[in-house]
Amino acid sequence: DVKVTQSSRYLVKRTGEKVFLECVQDMDHENMFWYRQDPGLGLRLIYFSYDVKMKEKGDIPEGYSVSREKKERFSLILESASTNQTSMYLCASSFRGTANSPLHFGNGTRLTVT
Amino acid sequence: GQSLEQPSEVTAVEGAIVQINCTYQTSGFYGLSWYQQHDGGAPTFLSYNALDGLEETGRFSSFLSRSDSYGYLLLQELQMKDSASYFCALRRDSNYQLIWGAGTKLIIKP
Numbered sequence: 253d254v255k256v257t258q259s260s261r262y263l264v265k266r267t268g269e270k271v272f273l274e275c276v277q278d279m280d281h282e283n284m285f286w287y288r289q290d291p292g293l294g295l296r297l298i299y300f301s302y303d304v305k306m307k308e309k310g311d312i313p314e315g316y317s318v319s320r321e322k323k324e325r326f327s328l329i330l331e332s333a334s335t336n337q338t339s340m341y342l343c344a345s346s347f348r349g350t351a352n353s354p355l356h357f358g359n360g361t362r363l364t365v366t
Numbered sequence: 367g368q369s370l371e372q373p374s375e376v377t378a379v380e381g382a383i384v385q386i387n388c389t390y391q392t393s394g395f396y397g398l399s400w401y402q403q404h405d406g407g408a409p410t411f412l413s414y415n416a417l418d419g420l421e422e423t424g425r426f427s428s429f430l431s432r433s434d435s436y437g438y439l440l441l442q443e444l445q446m447k448d449s450a451s452y453f454c455a456l457r458r459d460s461n462y463q464l465i466w467g468a469g470t471k472l473i474i475k476p
Contacts (some may be wrong), residue, residue, distance in 0.1 A: 352396070
């Protein structure tokens with residue numbers, strides 16, 4: 253089975269801190285994604301990457317950056333955390349081969365910014 | 367714009383059948399996916415419809431009608447473990463991104 257591992261289940265950070273969220277997948281997937289999930293809003297794409305060192309902005313990239321130095325690892329960075337970035341963050345990966353390739357999600361990181 | 371609409375909550379009885387609808391406004395997409403998410407858990411893939419019609423996977427079926435801009439997830443022989451949120455998602459036509467509905471919370475009563 254595909255395993256997508258997010259480094260932290262819960263994080264509490266202060267406003268203005270730099271925050272790193274790490275995600276690792278073990279199935280050699282080309283695509284990796286970072287979403288945030290808020291009640292009533294579904295999943296919103298922050299960034300995705302289709303290859304090492306490649307990245308594309310999603311729907312809500314403001315205040316975030318990403319890094320993909322290795323195929324299996326995709327990091328989300330909050331340069332200066334703000335309270336409106338309190339949310340559940342979900343990492344996902346998928347195979348790039350076909351249009352119906354499903355996303356495999358990690359268990360999420362619940363970030364609270366105080 | 368591109369958007370998907372789902373009911374926010376559906377209630378059903380154990381052993382019954384329930385249909386969760388998803389309507390969308392978009393032009394050009396590969397197909398419609400459905401994901402299940404239990405409270406505190408990760409979304410997991412259920413089904414994908416690339417073509418119009420019904421796709422069946424055990425107790426779950428999914429349907430797509432491009433002409434009606436509409437799809438649904440059908441759950442049969444409901445079990446208490448089916449209590450979860452269900453999301454429909456469209457794969458965009460130019461890349462691998464998905465547009466997500468806000469999710470439907472399915473409540474199952476004994």
